[in-house]
Amino acid sequence: MFSELLQPDLRLMLLEDDQYGLHEFCLALYPAVAAEVLHGLEPADVWRVLKACDVERQAEIFAFIDPPQQLELVDNVEREHLSKLIEVMSADDRVDLLGRMDEDHVESLLPLVAKAEREEIRKMLSYPEDCAGAIMTTEYASLPEDITVREALDRLRQQAPDSETIYYIYITDSNRALHGVITLRQLILARPGLRLADLMRRDVVAVKVSDDAEEVARQLALFDLIAIPVVDEENRLVGIITHDDVLDLVQEEANEDAYLQSAIEPLENDYLDTPVVTMAKKRGVWLLLLAAVGFITAKVNEGFEGVSSRHDWLSWFLPLVLASGGNTGSQSATLVIRAITVDRSATRQKVRIASHELMTGFLLASAMSAFSFLAVMFLFGRNLQEAMVVAGTIGLVVTMGTLLGSALPLIFDRLGMDPALMSNPLISSLSDILGVVIYFSTAILILEMLL
Amino acid sequence: MFSELLQPDLRLMLLEDDQYGLHEFCLALYPAVAAEVLHGLEPADVWRVLKACDVERQAEIFAFIDPPQQLELVDNVEREHLSKLIEVMSADDRVDLLGRMDEDHVESLLPLVAKAEREEIRKMLSYPEDCAGAIMTTEYASLPEDITVREALDRLRQQAPDSETIYYIYITDSNRALHGVITLRQLILARPGLRLADLMRRDVVAVKVSDDAEEVARQLALFDLIAIPVVDEENRLVGIITHDDVLDLVQEEANEDAYLQSAIEPLENDYLDTPVVTMAKKRGVWLLLLAAVGFITAKVNEGFEGVSSRHDWLSWFLPLVLASGGNTGSQSATLVIRAITVDRSATRQKVRIASHELMTGFLLASAMSAFSFLAVMFLFGRNLQEAMVVAGTIGLVVTMGTLLGSALPLIFDRLGMDPALMSNPLISSLSDILGVVIYFSTAILILEMLL
Incomplete structure (x- = not known):
């Protein structure tokens, strides 16, 4: 693999403490590739590489690191730095990580995390494993129904940096009740003066927060969706689950089923x-x-x-x-x-x-x-x-x-x-x-x- | 399921020959749901329902029908109608269908299909099964690198109806060589006067037309992509494979592996x-x-x-x-x-x-x-x-x-x-x-x- 070719270069940069090189390394590669190159490095070295760039980029790369190495990294960094990283991580990745960490460690860490994120984390950690609530992310794009396409595009530009996807935009009212969905493709093609209410699809395919992960995968696959919205008992939008997480999930389930079929308790790691x-x-x-x-x-x-x-x-x-x-x-x-x-x-x-x-x-x-x-x-x-x-x-x-x-x-x-x-x-x-x-x-x- | 509740209504519409109702049925439901309701109906009845709406909608619903029922339908309709349907089907769905049909039937049908589509079909049918070329679609959005963001959005509006996705736009030259990729999200956020060459990502994750399907799935999953471009030996863009097809593929492979593991030749149908x-x-x-x-x-x-x-x-x-x-x-x-x-x-x-x-x-x-x-x-x-x-x-x-x-x-x-x-x-x-x-x-x- 490509990543095996890059590791010697990276080790040389670390040896020479080449800050500019390390910075370039983090920025130039896809986060998934950067994470692969970091595989097998000592925790202290991984942190030296990551800290060469800003915390947002650190979070992106960190999300692609294998769970066992993530836990190793978490144990070998100052709590202050970790809490910042957790603040900027995407909501689903961070709940994955915290869910795997030692409970005492999480409790010592949470007071350092900003209040808004902290409350959201506590809520998401409370969902039982393998249900829609536990795998969703809360970073979705949503708009009210009474604005025009032109206004919608303007507002979307503001929401974009914080949304996992802006290709599906959910239409909600002031109580966050889910009324419809619009795709970015529709928005681009529509007349700028049209109101969203006249454009949106009203029979939204959604899952409940308590639905199990297999049901989520089935629905998303059946309708060929990029993301599926998650609603609570009152039909309020609480999150979305994206296609990439469903794909990971389906692969994990396939492994688990294969293991069980041969009488092996499912493995957590490779x-x-x-x-x-x-x-x-x-x-x-x-x-x-x-x-x-x-x-x-x-x-x-x-x-x-x-x-x-x-x-x-x-x-x-x-x-x-x-x-x-x-x-x-x-x-x-x-x-x-x-x-x-x-x-x-x-x-x-x-x-x-x-x-x-x-x-x-x-x-x-x-x-x-x-x-x-x-x-x-x-x-x-x-x-x-x-x-x-x-x-x-x-x-x-x-x-x-x-x-x-x-x-x-x-x-x-x-x-x-x-x-x-x-x-x-x-x-x-x-x-x-x-x-x-x-x-x-x-x-x-x-x-x-x-x- | 929902679909079981709808079938009696549909049968009544057929009995009463309620053309307006049948037309509404095709348009109001998601194609995936409409296909489910049609499951188990006689071929003649399915065609009566489908023909109540235009051929584009027919193709959308048809794509979600189970392969065995698709083959039954194909055998029970005039060749003229079938050839029109095939012309408007998306490139990957239609190759799937033709690949399963009897060769003689395909040969009797192709002369009726428009020349452009016919040539493309022959080319795609020539790729070995389970390689990237056989599962890709040729309906991608592509733009040259020397235009501005504003121009790009205008051109995209023209391409949109014929593209499987417009969320990733591939940047190619006049020889179709793949130079870069831009997401629609980037386009929406960028200054309208910026040139695409300055915005695009140059190290595009792509697969070769001969790569096998498992490799495609691995790459798309690793980079969390919505679609992955397929290039030929000269790095010319020939198609894309979208996330939904990869998800179906992964589920199919999981089934096949489970069957083989228990010493069963993989099944083609449910x-x-x-x-x-x-x-x-x-x-x-x-x-x-x-x-x-x-x-x-x-x-x-x-x-x-x-x-x-x-x-x-x-x-x-x-x-x-x-x-x-x-x-x-x-x-x-x-x-x-x-x-x-x-x-x-x-x-x-x-x-x-x-x-x-x-x-x-x-x-x-x-x-x-x-x-x-x-x-x-x-x-x-x-x-x-x-x-x-x-x-x-x-x-x-x-x-x-x-x-x-x-x-x-x-x-x-x-x-x-x-x-x-x-x-x-x-x-x-x-x-x-x-x-x-x-x-x-x-x-x-x-x-x-x-x-």
């Missing part, structure tokens, strides 16, 4: 930035739980001691039989979880989902049964009855897998829990228990009772 | 819109492959016939032992695949990744070993040596799982294949083979050779 012990904890909890389920399977297995010792060869195919159920179950669980994550209305179609899975399950069961019947007879030279035991079991566990895999996430969702907690390994482990029962019962039936 | 037979094929291919690996495990198992029949109880713990390796392997594979998907530079840190996994593996192996040692002794009443066999094996397979799970995706990536093809079930199946060997070898060593 993979290589997560210490080994933290990683072991986030994985170990689930592995131990899965092992506990595995011991139940072992107990059930022990219960069938008789039949398995009379037919030694049964254990050869045990891993295959169990894996077939587990794999099918994982597929079903993933499909159902994605379906209800992407489209909430799918949750109301439980019967359709279950019948869809069941029919797919029958087709899969037939194919898998036929394949394993042939393999057991011709690759392992077992007799007809023995092949029937394996093939019959595989047909049954594949069908059982589709039902289990589709039902469990729906039940979790119904209970108000995250369906993604029904991870693939957990579905597999649970299907193992049933798989053992089905396998040995089928064996007893075909090998010992029918003949 | 879950419930995918026919059972298609679904069975997309899952069955992988299940049969996994079953084939399962039969290798069975063969290896058969090879250890002697030791497993001398120690019957070994098979009780076989599912647990294999699941422990598979679960750990799935975790590692997911972590590594996410790490290299999110940050390409992680691929160059193979040694760091491997050592990170190995150390985590040791911690997990110790915890899992200790837990299973106690469980085997006290829950199952086996003796010290027997508990050592199970606990020792679990320690080894957990370590082996982390190595296998992290190495295989990296090897796949190195070979130029999608690392996500190394799905969790495949990692588990491969680790099963090694798991059986480790289990019975440990058993022979501890139970028969040492004592």
